[in-house]
Amino acid sequence: MAAGVASGFLYFAWRDPGREINWKHFVHYYLARGVVERLEVVNKQFVRVFPVPGAGLEKYVWFNIGSVDTFERNLEMAQLELGIDSSHWVPVVYSTESDGSFFLNMVPTLLLVGFLLLTLRRGPLGSGRGGRGGGIFSVAETTAKILKDNVDVRFKDVAGCEEAKLEIMEFVNFLKNPKxxxxxGAKIPKGAMLTGPPGTGKTLLAKATAGEANVPFITVNGSEFLEMFVGVGPARVSLKGFNSSTNVVVLAGTNRPDVLDPALMRPGRFDRQIYIGFNSSTNVVVLAGTNRPDVLDPALMRPGRFDRQIYIGPPDIKGRASIFKVHLRPLRLDADINRDALARKMAARTPGFTGADIANVCNEAALIAARLASPSVDARHFEQAVERVIGGLEKKTQVLQLDEKATVAYHEAGHAVVGWFLEHADPLLKVSIIPRGKGLGYAQYLPREQFLYTREQLFDRMCMMLGGRVAEQLFFGRITTGAQDDLRKVTQSAYAQIVQFGMSDKLGQVSFALPQPGELAPEKPYSEATAELIDEEVRALIHAAYQRTLELLTSCREQVEKVGKRLLEKEVLEKADMVELLGPRPFAERSTYEEFVEGTGSFEEDTSLPEGLKDWNLEREAESGEERAQQKAP
Structure with missing residues (x-):
């Protein structure tokens, strides 16, 4: 039986020696002439016709058949019609031959077996291949990464969350001295949930905890819990209720990750609430960090799981000063700069910044200094870095038409003048008409760090945000799309006052939740009549703010024109320029670190540390000194 390859597929040429014919040809030229010795049905698919020896014909010919039953019936009828005696009917035999289809059918199976053998050669968790679970059954293994030797972060590297450090100290002491x-007879909480906005230092604090306790650091991102693999769902790590913004950190008092809950290594257990280390008899502590605790499964917070919640919010001005000191350490500053003074100055200039934002500011300052080929980083680079982080990249080459530039100048002048003459508006630091990011104008303010706002304070803020739109209407008799972001903020503030803060006399002392960005709008827990009343109150509040702003700018039209014209000339105005044009601001304001922290106990940042944490730092310094002395000893 000959074989060959055609079009990339294997075939067997069992049909090559014979010639293909059809049924009618077989009946008229073979069966009717009586030259057929026998018929052979092969694989129930085709028939070989073998002529009698000496007939002078080919070795054999063949034709296809639809089915064996049809072939036998047609053969019998043809022989009856030809008058052939039944004793002389052509004999029919049946055979089975391989045509290569078996091997073709086996190719996918062989490929799958080869893939399985290849994947089974992969190493297990912690085998030095990135910490990923190996083998074909890795769908049931954790994707956590284990850091054993390179956790060099300590509490001294984490600033701005001293109270959270004190809470974490309990876990560190437990991991170091469980006995x-x-x-x-005490049981340390097995899990702690670190919550707070992004960039406040949750992951950094967990790393510092592992570094202080000198234990392995096992980390996995929450998005990997929901990783889909051949339809098995979140079977890689059995953590129900986590979202993609959750990070889980396991601080294990052992170097063996295999002592963790064995249920994690079994597939099909993702429907149970089994958590890393909760069912383990070893000393394991689980820290999780998320900025969306509201979407977690409530069962995560019950005692025995994440029964301790530690909130890490944005740092205050003292915390920011401490964070700046940490990130200023590796920078090469100008010789005339005092690091502590610079840290305090920048802390006063960056209200609302998180630890990640401050790290970004310090890095941007170094990048700007390197871009300008400066031998060191000075205060001017830090100011430019803050502007870059707040407003975006400066676009000096962007072309604006003269009328557009004038509109932007008077728009920003309207904001600046309204804020200058309203008591509860934020102090102005700088105003510019050089485009930054997506905006055509830029103004930098120093918002007060306060947690409670009165109705009058919120109203003054709304008026300041409407200053640009009112200035456009007042000086050009038209409005533009430049106030879109201002109107969005005004609308949000008005709805928050009416719906959340209960600042409407008509609506009364009620509070309803507003939908958060990215969330579906919840069902309204109030009637349509209440919804109409809310809309009416919001419109009335915004209209009142607009009228007050219009009256203020109409009376200060000359001052707005001065600021607008100076902006068209210089493009950037500092606070000193505003004082020159408008005179001293009629309301007291704070702008320095000492003014902001006045009345808080002390100007120093470290005095805000809890006593327990001070003792802890002193103890750690003493231990470090002993270790250094032992290393130097012969």
Whole structure:
């Protein structure tokens, strides 16, 4: 049986020696002439016709058949019609031959087996291949990464969250001295949930905890819990209720990750609430960090799981000063700059910044200094870095038409003048008409760090945000799309006052939740009549703010024109320029670190540390000194 390859597929040429014919040809030229010795049905698919020896014909010919039953019936009828005696009917035999289809059918199976053998050669968790679970059954293994030797972060590297450090100290002491607690019959909380906005230092604090306790650091991102793999869902890590913004950190008092809950290594268990280390008899602490605790499964917060919640919010001005000191350490500053003074100055200039934002500011300052080929980083680079982080990249080459430039100048002048003459508006630092980011104008303010706002304070803020739109209408008799962002903020503030803060006399002392960005709008817990009343109150509040702003700018038209014209000339105005044009601001304001922290106990940042944490730092310094002395000893 000959074989060959055609079009990339294997075939067997069992049909090559014979000639293909059809049924009618077979009946008229073979069966009717009586030259057929026998018929052979092969694989129930075709028939070989073998002529009698000496007939002078080919070795054999063949034709296809639809089915064996049809072939036998047609053959019988043809022989009856030809008058052939039944004793002389052509004999029919049946055979089975391989045509290569078996091997073709086996190719996918062989490929799958080869893939399985290849994947089974991969290493297990912690085998030095990135910490990923290996083998074909890795769908049931954790994707956590294990850091054993390179956790060099300590509490001294984390600033701005001293109270959270004190809470975490309990976990560190437990991981270092578990017997101290076990002898007293105490059980340390097995899990802590670190919550707070992004960039406040949740992951950094967890790393510092592992570094202080000198234990392995196992981390996995929450998005990997929901990783889909051949339809098995979140079976890689059995953590129900986590969202993609959740990070889980396991601080294990052992170097063996295999002592964790074995249920994590079994597939099909993703429907159960089994958490890393909760069912383990070893000393394991689980820290999780998320900025969306509201979407977590409530069962995560019950005692025995993440039963301790630690909120890490944005740092205050003292915390920001401490964070700036940490990130200023590796920078090469100008010789005339005092690091502590610079940290305090920048802390006063960056209200609302998180630790990640401050790290970004310090890095941007160094990048700007390197871009300008400066030998060191000075205060001017830090100011430019703050502007870059707040407003975006400066676009000096962007072309604006003269009328557009004038509109932007008077728009920003309207904001600046309204804020200058309203008591509760934020102090102005700088105003510019050089485009930055997506905006055509830029103004930098120093908002007060306060947690409670009165109705009058919120109203003054709304008026300041409407200053640009009113200035356009007042000086050009038309409005533009430049106030879109201002109107959005005004609308949000008005709805928050009416719906959330209960600042409407008509609506009364009620509060309803507003939908958060990215969330579906919840069902309104109030009637349509109440919804109409809310809309009416919001429109009335915004209209009142607009009228007050219009009256203020109409009376200060000359001052707005001065600022607008100076902006067209210089493009950037500092606070000193505003004082020159408008005179001293009629309301007291704070702008320095000492003014902001006045009345808070002390100007120093470290005095805000809890006593327990001070003792802890002193103890750690003493231990470090002993270790250095032992290393130097012969």
């Amino acid at each position: 101290q607690y076990q002898d007293l």
